[in-house]
Amino acid sequence: xxxxxxxxxxxxxxxxxxxxxxxxxxxxxxxxxxxxxxxxxxxxxxxxxxxxxxxxxxxxxxxxxxxxxxxxxxxxxxxxxxxxxxxxxxxxxxxxxxxxxxxxxxxxxxxxxxxxxxxxxxxxxxxxxxxxxxxxxxxxxxxxxxxxxxxxxxxxxxxxxxxxxxxxxxxxxxxxxxxxxxxxxxxxxxxxxxxxxxxxxxxxxxxxxxxxxxxxxxxxxxxxxxxxxxxxxxxxxxxxxxxxxxxxxxxxxxxxxxxxxxxxxxxxxxxxxxxxxxxxxxxxxxxxxxxxxxxxxxxxxxxxxxxxxxxxxxxxxxxxxxxxxxxxxxxxxxxxxxxxxxxxxxxxxxxxxxxxxxxxxxxxxxxxxxxxxxxx
Numbered sequence: 001x002x003x004x005x006x007x008x009x010x011x012x013x014x015x016x017x018x019x020x021x022x023x024x025x026x027x028x029x030x031x032x033x034x035x036x037x038x039x040x041x042x043x044x045x046x047x048x049x050x051x052x053x054x055x056x057x058x059x060x061x062x063x064x065x066x067x068x069x070x071x072x073x074x075x076x077x078x079x080x081x082x083x084x085x086x087x088x089x090x091x092x093x094x095x096x097x098x099x100x101x102x103x104x105x106x107x108x109x110x111x112x113x114x115x116x117x118x119x120x121x122x123x124x125x126x127x128x129x130x131x132x133x134x135x136x137x138x139x140x141x142x143x144x145x146x147x148x149x150x151x152x153x154x155x156x157x158x159x160x161x162x163x164x165x166x167x168x169x170x171x172x173x174x175x176x177x178x179x180x181x182x183x184x185x186x187x188x189x190x191x192x193x194x195x196x197x198x199x200x201x202x203x204x205x206x207x208x209x210x211x212x213x214x215x216x217x218x219x220x221x222x223x224x225x226x227x228x229x230x231x232x233x234x235x236x237x238x239x240x241x242x243x244x245x246x247x248x249x250x251x252x253x254x255x256x257x258x259x260x261x262x263x264x265x266x267x268x269x270x271x272x273x274x275x276x277x278x279x280x281x282x283x284x285x286x287x288x289x290x291x292x293x294x295x296x297x298x299x300x301x302x303x304x305x306x307x308x309x310x311x312x313x314x315x316x317x318x319x320x321x322x323x324x325x326x327x328x329x330x331x332x333x334x335x336x337x338x339x340x341x342x343x344x345x346x347x348x349x350x351x352x353x354x355x356x357x358x359x360x361x362x363x364x365x366x367x368x369x370x371x372x373x374x375x376x
Contacts, residue, residue, distance in 0.1 A: 066159055066160075066161070068099075068157065068159065069153055069157075069159035069160075069161050070161055071098060072095045072096055072097060072098055072103070073093060073094070073095055073161065073163075074094050074096070075093065075094075076093065076161070076162070076163050076164065077163065077164040077165070078091040078093075078134070078164075078165055078166075079166050079167060080136055080165070080166070080167030080168075080265075081167060081168065081263075081264075081265070082167070082168045082170060082261040082263070082264050083136065083138055083167055083168070083169055083170065083264055083265060084138070084169075084170055084173040084174065084175050084197070084264050084265075084266075085138055085139070085142065085169060085170055085171055085172075085173060085174045085175075086138055086139050086174050086175050086176070086178050087138050087175040087178050087179065087264075087265070087266065087267065088135075088138075088178040088179040088267045088269075089135070089136040089138055089167065089265070089267065090133055090134065090135045090136070090267070091133070091134050091165070092120070092131040092132070092133050093131060093132040093133075093134065093149075093163050094129060094130075094131050095124065095129065095130050095131060095132065096124075096127070096128075096129045097124040097125065097126055097127060097128050097129075097130075098127070099126060099156070100126050100287065100368065100370075101126070101155070101156040102123055102124065102125055102126070102155065102156070103123070103124045103153060103155065103156065104122060104123050104124075104153065104154055104155035105119050105122045105123075105124075105130070105132075105151060105152070105153055106122075106152045106153065106154040107151075107152045108132055108149060108150065108151050108152070109149070109150050109152075110134075110147045110148070110149050110150075111147050111148040111149075111150075112145060112146070112147035112148075113137060113140065113141070114136065114137050114140075114141040114145035114146075114147055114169075115134050115135065115136060115137065115145075115147035115149060115165045116134075116135045116137055117132055117133065117134050117135075117149045117151075117163075118132075118133050118135070119132060119133075120132070120133060125284050125286070126284070126286070126287075126366075126367075126368070127282075127284075127366050128282070128284065132149065132151055132163060134147075134149055134163065134165045136165070136167055136169070138169050138178075141169055142169045142170070142171045143168065143169060143171075144166070144167075144168045145166065145167065145168075145169065146164065146165060146166035146167075147164075147165050147166075148162050148163070148164055148165075149162065149163040149164075149165060150162055150163075151163065168261070170261070170264065172199055172200055172201040173197065173198070173199055173264060174197070174198045174199075175195060175196075175197060175266065176195060176196045176197075176198065177195055178267075179195070179266065179267035179268065179269060180193050180195055180235070180237045180252070180266060180267070180268045180269070181193065181268075181269050181270060182239055182248065182268075182269070182270030182271075183270060183271070184270070184271045184273050185239060185243075185270055185271070185272055185273065186272075186273050186275075186303070187243075187244075187245045187272050187273060187274045187275055188241055188242075188275075189241060190238065190239060190240060190241045191238075191239040191270075192236060192237065192238045192239070193236070193237050193239075194234055194235065194236045194237075195234075195235050195266070196224075196232060196233070196234055196235075197221075197232070197233040197234075197235055197254070198230070198231075198232050198233075199230065199231045199232075199233075200229060200230050201229055202229060203228075203229050204257070205231060205256065205257065205258070206223075206231075206256065206257045207221050207223075207233050207254055207255070207256055208255050208256060208257055209221070209254070209255040210235060210252055210253070210254050210255070210266075211252065211253050211254075211255070212250065212251075212252050212253075212268075213250070213251075214250045214268075215240075216239060216240045216242060216243040216244075217237060217238070217239060217240070217250060217252070217268060218237070218238045218240070219235060219236065219237045219238070219252050220235075220236050220238075221233050221234070221235045221236075221254065222234055235252075235254070235266065237252065237268060239270065243272050244272060245272045245273065245274030245275075245277075246271075246272055246274075247269075247270075247271055247272075248268065248269060248270040248271065248272060249268075249269055250267075250268045250269075251265040251266065251267055251268060252265065252266045252268060253265055253266075254266060273303075274361075275302065275303045275355060275356075275359055276300070276301070276302050276303075276306070276353060276355055276359045276360070276361050277300070277301045277302075277361065278298055278299070278300050278301075278351060278361040278362075278363050279298070279299045279301075280298075280363070281363050281364075282363065282364050282365075282366060283296055283298065283334065283349070283363055283364070283365040283366070284296075284366065284367065285336055285345055285365055285366065285367025285368075286367055286368070287367065287368045287369075287370050288336065288338040288345075288367060288368070288369050288370075289338065289369075289370065289371060289372055290338050290339065290340045290341070290342065290369060290371055291337075291338060291339075291340065292337075292338055293335060293336065293337040293338070294335070294336050294338075294367075295333055295334065295335045295336075296333075296334050296335075296336075297331055297332065297333055297334065298330075298331070298332040298334055298351075298363070299329070299330075299331060299332075300329070300330040300331075300332060300351055300353075300361060301328065301329050301330075302328050302329075302353065302355060303328075304328065304355075305326045305327050305328050306326060306327075306328075306353045306354055306355045306359075307324070307325070307326045307353060307354045308322040308323065308330055308332070308351060308352070308353055309352045309353060309354055309358065310351075310352040311332070311349065311350070311351050311352070312349070312350040312351075312352065313347060313348070313349045313350070315347050317336055317337050317338065317339060318334065318335070318336050318347065318349070318365070319334075319335045319337075320332060320333070320334055320335075321333045322351075326354075332351075334349075334365070336365070336367070338369045339369070341369065342368075342369045342370055342371060343368075343369055344366070344367075344368055344369075345365060345366055345367040345368065345369065346364065346365075346366050347364065347365045347366075348362065348363075348364055349362070349363050349364070349365055350362050351363075
């Protein structure tokens with residue numbers, strides 16, 4: 001048999017890596033090295049094979065764990081573009097637990113003080129969503145900046161995921177206050193807020209428009225002062241009556257006559273308080289063995305006293321025990337009895353009340369019917 005030269009040209013001729021490389025070919029490809037290259041003992045050969053196997057297994061497990069964690073993020077980078085100094089600029093990296101086990105986010109850290117990360121919820125149950133919120137520090141930094149945010153997960157497996165953030169912070173535009181914040185607004189009501197935009201630079205600088213992608217927001221901007229290269233504008237934002245209940249998180253894009261970077265965002269936030277709310281909006285049933293029963297509780301709140309007329313659910317495995325009284329707060333026990341068939345649970349539940357127009361609240365119940373493992 002002709003000898004196969006497996007010597008690494010970067011290593012000295014007498015290096016033991018030469019003979020180990022021969023063994024590697026034998027282990028992986030079944031190609032036998034020459035007898036003179038097999039200078040190590042039989043015991044050394046066995047130990048090397050074990051070590052090689054463990055190293056390859058460890059590498060595969062690390063890659064597998066990383067991919068497992070990365071799949072939970074719908075995106076892993078954001079470019080804020082050009083933003084104003086002192087403006088509130090944030091992005092939510094949504095994380096969705098796709099697995100049966102709870103996911104625990106141990107920590108987040110940033111490579112740069114220009115980005116301050118935080119965790120919206122550190123423990124996510126099966127199919128539950130959370131977010132890593134990256135806030136751009138537009139008060140302390142200016143110019144082009146970027147950061148790597150490292151997310152550490154310690155359960156059910158260890159993994160580190162990196163998220164990337166970048167943007168350009170202008171020094172010549174300042175927002176006061178940092179965003180348009182409507183606070184809490186009752187559903188069906190209109191509201192308006194104002195902020196000031198200050199500029200220092202060119203004598204002919206102007207804001208030429210303000211645009212919103214939301215059908216529930218309109219904006220009007222007007223110049224209120226100008227002197228020696230400085231200009232002040234007032235931005236008024238109107239929230240329309242038909243805005244849906246829930247958190248309002250949006251942006252306005254203001255257009256200028258700059259030669260480059262002609263647009264910059266203004267953050268808009270608020271909470272549209274519904275006349276009727278239910279908590280949780282997603283009822284987590286967990287894993288239920290066939291034939292077993294699990295009971296949870298719903299909290300239904302109203303702006304004024306109300307009765308629950310009906311609870312609609314087209315799955316007979318669910319039973320409800322609503323109160324017949326008229327009150328602002330209802331605690332509703334919900335029971336689910338699993339059948340013999342295993343599989344996922346994903347059920348829509350609708351609570352109908354006597355509030356104007358028979359106001360309803362909707363939620364989803366999710367879980368899994370699964371037989372316990374043998375021996376448990």
